[in-house]
Amino acid sequence: MAAAGGTAALAADLEAGRRKAEPCAACHGRDGNATTAGTPSLAGQPVYFTHWQLIKYRDGRRRDPVMAPFAAVLSDADMADLSAYYAAQRPVRRPAVTDPARVAAGRPLADLYHCSSCHRPGLVGQEQAARLAGQDLDYLLRLLRAFKARTASDLDGTMTVATQPLTEDEIVSLAHFLATLGEP
Amino acid sequence: MRPFVSTSLAVLLALALASPALAQAPPPWKQGQPADMASSPLAPIAQPPAPKAPGEIPVDKIKVPQGFKVSLWAHGINNARAMVWGDKGTLFVSSRVAGNVYAVVDRGGQREVKTIAKGLNLPNGVAFKDGTLYIAEVSQITKMVGIEDKLDSPPKMEMVYDILPRDLPHGWKYLAFGPDGKLYFNIGAPCNICIPPDTHANISRVNPDGSGFEYVAHGVRNSVGFDWHPTTKDLYFATHARDWLGEDVPNDRFDVASKKGLHFGFPYCHQGDILDPEFGRGRSCGEFAPPLLKTGPHVAGNGVEFYTGSMFPAEYKNRVFLAQRGSWNRTQKSGFRVMMVTLRPGDVPRYEVFAEGWLQGDQIWGRPVYTRQMKDGSLLIADDYAGAIYRVSYQP
Numbered sequence: 001m002a003a004a005g006g007t008a009a010l011a012a013d014l015e016a017g018r019r020k021a022e023p024c025a026a027c028h029g030r031d032g033n034a035t036t037a038g039t040p041s042l043a044g045q046p047v048y049f050t051h052w053q054l055i056k057y058r059d060g061r062r063r064d065p066v067m068a069p070f071a072a073v074l075s076d077a078d079m080a081d082l083s084a085y086y087a088a089q090r091p092v093r094r095p096a097v098t099d100p101a102r103v104a105a106g107r108p109l110a111d112l113y114h115c116s117s118c119h120r121p122g123l124v125g126q127e128q129a130a131r132l133a134g135q136d137l138d139y140l141l142r143l144l145r146a147f148k149a150r151t152a153s154d155l156d157g158t159m160t161v162a163t164q165p166l167t168e169d170e171i172v173s174l175a176h177f178l179a180t181l182g183e184p
Numbered sequence: 185m186r187p188f189v190s191t192s193l194a195v196l197l198a199l200a201l202a203s204p205a206l207a208q209a210p211p212p213w214k215q216g217q218p219a220d221m222a223s224s225p226l227a228p229i230a231q232p233p234a235p236k237a238p239g240e241i242p243v244d245k246i247k248v249p250q251g252f253k254v255s256l257w258a259h260g261i262n263n264a265r266a267m268v269w270g271d272k273g274t275l276f277v278s279s280r281v282a283g284n285v286y287a288v289v290d291r292g293g294q295r296e297v298k299t300i301a302k303g304l305n306l307p308n309g310v311a312f313k314d315g316t317l318y319i320a321e322v323s324q325i326t327k328m329v330g331i332e333d334k335l336d337s338p339p340k341m342e343m344v345y346d347i348l349p350r351d352l353p354h355g356w357k358y359l360a361f362g363p364d365g366k367l368y369f370n371i372g373a374p375c376n377i378c379i380p381p382d383t384h385a386n387i388s389r390v391n392p393d394g395s396g397f398e399y400v401a402h403g404v405r406n407s408v409g410f411d412w413h414p415t416t417k418d419l420y421f422a423t424h425a426r427d428w429l430g431e432d433v434p435n436d437r438f439d440v441a442s443k444k445g446l447h448f449g450f451p452y453c454h455q456g457d458i459l460d461p462e463f464g465r466g467r468s469c470g471e472f473a474p475p476l477l478k479t480g481p482h483v484a485g486n487g488v489e490f491y492t493g494s495m496f497p498a499e500y501k502n503r504v505f506l507a508q509r510g511s512w513n514r515t516q517k518s519g520f521r522v523m524m525v526t527l528r529p530g531d532v533p534r535y536e537v538f539a540e541g542w543l544q545g546d547q548i549w550g551r552p553v554y555t556r557q558m559k560d561g562s563l564l565i566a567d568d569y570a571g572a573i574y575r576v577s578y579q580p
Contacts, residue, residue: 051233052281055262059302061283076234083233114210117227127230155281156306157352158211165209 012047017085020078023070032089038138044091048127050083052155062153093134093182106177109170113162123181128155134182140175212353213512216377217428228512229548231281235262235571242549245541248576251497254539257564257575258288258295264566264573266358266487267556268312272332275556276300276317277566277573278310280356285310285319287335288573300331300338306352308408309359309369313392320359320369323350325390345394349374349383354406363417366391372406377426377451379463385450387421387441401439403447403472409488409554413527414502418442420476422485422506425454427513434458435478436485438506438525438533446473477533482511483519487554493561496578502527505538507552507565517543522552522565539565539576 021032024042028034032043042050056062057071074082110116110123118129125131132140146152147163148171154160166174209215213228238259246254258264263282267275275288285301301307301319309320317331319341325348326341344367349355354372362368366389373385387401387410400419401407410421419441425434434454449456449472451463456474459467479485487507491500503524510520521540525533542550551569558564562577 048230048233055233055282056303059283061303080234114214117211117214128233154352157355158213160352161209161212 012080012084014081014085014088017081017083020082021085024082027066032086033092034094034136037136038142040136040139041091041094041134042086043089044124045083045086045131046125046127046129047080047083047087049125049130050086051079052128054079054082056153056155091131091134091182093184094136094179096137096176096179098137098176098180102173102176103180106170106173106175109174110177113166113170113174115162115174118158123178132178132181134180135178137175137179140178141171144171144175212376213427215375216426221428226513226515229510229551229569231263232569232571233262235260235264240549241570241572243574245544245549246539246574247541248539251580252576252578255575255577256572258297258573260571261286261288261297261566261573262571263568264553264571265308265568266310266554267564267566267573268310268317268360269556269559270312270317270332271315273559274332274335275564275573276310276312276331278308278319280306280308280568283307285317287331289335298335300328300335301341306356308356311359311361311367313361313365316392318344318359318367318392320357322352322355322357323348325359325367325369325394343394344392345390345397349381351384356408358408358410360410361392362389362419363412364389366396368400368410368419370404370407372408373450376428377460377463379451387419398444400444401441401446401448403450403452404439405450409486409507411488411490411504413440414490414492420488420490420504422479422488423448423450424484425481426451426460427482429454429458429461430481431514431516432481435475435481436483436508437475438477438479438485438488438504439473440476441473447471448473448475477525477535479506479508479523479535480518482514484509484511485519487522487552487566489555489557491557491563493557493563495561496563497580499526500524505555505563507555509551509553509568510543510548517546517548519543520548520551522555542567542569 027039028042034041057067120126123132147159243256263279264277266278277286283304284299287298287300289296305321307319307321311318317328319326324346325344327344328339351374353374357369359369368389371384371386373380386399388399390397407421407423423437425436452467453469453472455478457469485506486509489505491503503526506523508519511518520543522538524538527533550567552565553568554566556564565574
């Protein structure tokens with residue numbers, strides 16, 4: 001899998017990505033570390049992940065009234081540049097109020113449900129699988145619930161399948177655990 | 185142990201897979217992995233989000249037999265998969281995770297690529313008949329009537345058949361018209377290895393108006409490539425075998441369904457001679473149709489196409505091209521090539537390489553996934569990893 005990551009990054013232009021990311025900063029932060037609850041951080045997200053999400057916003061598979069107009073005007077090269085820029089930024093754990101009992105309950109659930117099989121140990125993400133460590137708590141909750149409800153856009157069905165056995169209680173615990181990972 | 189115990193176990197496992205709420209199932213690609221391989225680094229190869237630029241596509245690395253020549257025919261087609269010709273010379277190209285269907289138009293030696301549908305659910309299947317393009321997504325088949333006259337403002341997609349299972353694992357479909365005028369497609373097993381519901385692990389067909397659904401072949405884990413013999417009209421198909429049973433087993437299969445209703449072994453028997461360690465208990469491989477050919481472990485046989493053109497040497501007539509997208513569940517990579525099969529009635533088919541070179545050492549730069557003959561008898565090969573289409577021609 002290591003061989004696969006290079007292509008998009010190679011063609012991309014980090015400096016162009018920084019410039020193109022300026023309109024995104026209002027919500028996602030200048031360096032891709034968002035501060036608004038409910039808005040995901042993009043810093044440290046794998047290149048393939050961000051690029052595929054932008055494609056899905058542009059073609060309508062992933063629906064969001066705020067993101068749709070931004071994605072609609074992006075070219076393939078814009079997407080490659082933006083994805084490379086955000087992947088190169090240092091991710092900062094979001095300041096979430098987490099419940100220690102939830103965090104403790106969520107830790108074994110991440111193993112039980114094989115999260116690290118795709119998202120890697122530490123849930124740092126790889127290729128098309130998102131970085132989850134230290135992500136915004138509200139966003140994690142929203143996405144996990146949407147995957148289970150089959151309303152979230154899924155590249156190949158892996159997350160839709162993975163979330164089906166989760167109970168609402170487990171979703172909350174998992175999200176609390178994931179939100180505590182990563183560096184402040 | 186009394187016989188009913190293992191039956192009960194099988195039923196329980198089937199229930200567990202059919203009702204995900206009961207199971208802490210791993211991701212579909214990891215399902216069936218033995219406990220002692222839990223730390224295996226093997227995992228599916230990620231699909232790049234963008235096609236490669238022409239300068240990043242080393243066509244000269246593709247090796248073909250003497251007298252054949254390979255050129256880059258089209259590029260910039262994200263995740264290019266199955267190909268079918270329209271009546272007026274448009275090449276329709278499917279994709280899988282990119283969610284697009286494309287039209288490629290030849291304008292004076294330059295290929296123009298138009299996206300005619302986007303945001304679809306793994307739209308791997310495309311078929312064409314009487315001016316109408318048929319598209320197979322995970323749970324439905326739709327059509328675009330008169331599409332070739334409206335490439336810049338495609339007609340709406342009309343429903344043809346909408347009650348297919350919604351399972352995403354192996355949910356994408358190959359779609360083709362059989363010699364009987366019916367639309368054929370696969371309904372894959374919703375797992376790596378499981379007792380599938382009766383509705384899954386088969387090749388099926390419907391009439392082009394969506395009526396008359398029926399199963400054609402059973403016990404087929406996932407076949408995403410098939411074609412019919414030009415003279416006998418028998419259905420030949422490739423099948424991806426299960427993962428996590430070993431580096432060198434089981435082989436993928438190439439089969440012939442000489443009549444309707446045969447069972448090809450999944451999940452009980454693999455490659456015609458290996459009983460599944462879990463689901464094969466109490467069964468015998470003799471119960472099932474044996475493979476016509478074992479095509480190699482983990483090679484991922486996709487495209488199947490009989491050669492009927494006249495450009496290639498005479499011995500190529502009625503040979504089968506098998507596009508093998510390549511392995512992930514094997515330490516030393518296998519596949520990443522186009523094979524050819526020469527059928528020899530009463531004898532084992534001859535099986536040899538036609539095109540290879542997408543795998544260099546342990547590194548891949550492309551994945552050949554489907555072929556399609558051109559009118560002049562040359563052969564197109566789609567590469568979903570590079571987002572490109574190559575043309576193989578022959579000049580004696």
